[in-house]
Amino acid sequence: MxxxxxxxxxxxxxxxxxxxxxxxxxxxxxxxxxxxxxxxxxxxxxxxxxxxxxxxxxxxxxxxxxxxxxxxxxxxxxxxxxxxxxxxxxxxxxxxxxxxxxxxxxxxxxxxxxxxxxxxxxxxxxVPVGQGAMASLIGPKTDVALAEAAAKEGSSVGVCVVANDNNAGNVVISGAKAAVDKAIEAAKALGTRAIPLNVSAPFHCPxxxxxxxxxxxxxxxxxxxxxxxxxxxxxxxxxxxxxxxxxxxxxxxxxxxxxxxxxxxxxxxxxxxxxxxxxxxxxxxxxxxxxxxxxxxxxxxxxxxxxxxxxxxxxx
Missing domain, CATH: 3.40.366.10 (Malonyl-Coenzyme A Acyl Carrier Protein, domain 2)
Known part of the structure; x- marks a missing residue:
């Protein structure tokens, strides 16, 4: 062992x-x-x-x-x-x-x-409260490639990156609120659930x-x-x-x-x-x-x- x-x-x-x-x-x-x-x-x-x-x-x-x-x-x-x-x-x-x-x-x-x-x-x-956000992408289709694709869509309006690659089926994105909101919509279009997280700041992002x-x-x-x-x-x-x-x-x-x-x-x-x-x-x-x-x-x-x-x- x-x-x-x-x-x-x-x-x-x-x-x-x-x-x-x-x-x-x-x-x-x-x-x-x-x-x-x-x-x-x-x-x-x-x-x-x-x-x-x-x-x-x-x-x-x-x-x-x-x-x-x-x-x-x-x-x-x-x-x-x-x-x-x-x-x-x-x-x-x-x-x-x-x-x-x-x-x-x-x-x-x-x-x-x-x-x-x-x-x-x-x-x-x-980051002032309310200006940042994080979201968890969850589901059988969720992997880091899907999360990166969603984050890329979000990054067209602000900072948005993959923050936590936890495991297949659970990846967290983080960034500016408007960018994360856009990434959430992109993730849903790609076939996965996206749940905004109740956090006080956008951790693990630029x-x-x-x-x-x-x-x-x-x-x-x-x-x-x-x-x-x-x-x-x-x-x-x-x-x-x-x-x-x-x-x-x-x-x-x-x-x-x-x-x-x-x-x-x-x-x-x-x-x-x-x-x-x-x-x-x-x-x-x-x-x-x-x-x-x-x-x-x-x-x-x-x-x-x-x-x-x-x-x-x-x-x-």
Missing amino acids: TLAFIFPGQGSQAVGMGADLAEAFAAAREVFQEVDDALGQHLSKLMREGPIEDLTLTENTQPALMAVSLAVIRTLEKEFGVGIDKAAFVAGHSLGEYSALAAAGAIGLSDTARLLKLRGQAMQRA LMQPAADEMAEALAAVTIAAPRAPLVANVTARPTLDPEAIRRMLVEQVTGRVRWRESMEWLAAEDGGAVTRFAEAGAGKVLTGMVKRIAPDAEGVALNAPADLEAFAASL
């Missing part, structure tokens, strides 16, 4: 996430306290009690999801003796890439929390360049070490251990495409990572569902609750 840890991104948040881990394990409580201290806010209380409207604010969602992921990893290490070195690779979806790097020891937990708080704020600042510039400045001041397991990066869908390449790709990721389908295909391929088991560390089961669609021969397991961690550790 070859194992990869994968880390969820925005959309997996829910009020109460991580609460059972904190109740059961001191290691999880320590993670939440360190994140609270780093940010100077009671983020763990917001995660536990809500309201969901505040938790869903990008500047809160990003460090909160990372905190849950790191609570899972620290608990596995300290309570069950399962370290990140059990994994051949790590990967994370968008903000999950920061979780992956923190889990693999490349960036300190406090630094990661502060970076994600800033990332959320910078993304929100980059309109996010001001946020990328902010992140470049912030990341330049942060120590990045070689991760203890290779990171399969969003922007390349290939592994790296090089701290300077990681620093550069975290900046590129703000405006670039999340190449998740390609990343999972490479990880599962015999001439790639040869991964046979994917463990999703953190809130929800979104990535586990994607694994089943992208690599049906591989096993996907979501590590959310104390019983999940206990069963996973026993299975190794």
Whole structure:
């Protein structure tokens, strides 16, 4: 068995996430306290009690999801003796890439929390509310080629690109609102469903360049070490251990495409990572569902609750 840890991104948040881990394990409580201290806010209380409207604010969602992921990893290490070195690779979806790097020891937990708080704020600042949009193209006909064709139609009136290539049947486009609206109509004409997403900004498109510039400045001041397991990066869908390449790709990721389908295909391929088991560390089961669609021969397991961690550790 070859194992990869994968880390969820925005959309997996829910009020109460991580609460059972904190109740059961001191290691999880320590993670939440360190994140609270780093940010100077009671983020763990917001995660536990809500309201969901505040938790869903990008500047809160990003460090909160990372905190849950790191609570899972620290608990596995300290309570069950399962370290990140059990994994051949790590990967994370968008903000999950920061979780992956923190889990693999490349960036300190406090630094990661502060970076994600800033990332959320910078993304929100980059485009005034209402001027950008994102849409999910869903259906059996949906693939990246169809999404690119729809985005090309939209780009005749403004910025519009493929933002997330999640899996066959699920591709997200992003850009200026008028351009995304036009791309939605084009996608429907091409025979797929197009659902506008309730997001506060058009992530992973060129309109996010001001946020990328902010992140470049912030990341330049942060120590990045070689991760203890290779990171399969969003922007390349290939592994790296090089701290300077990681620093550069975290900046590129703000405006670039999340190449998740390609990343999972490479990880599962015999001439790639040869991964046979994917463990999703953190809130929800979104990535586990994607694994089943992208690599049906591989096993996907979501590590959310104390019983999940206990069963996973026993299975190794």
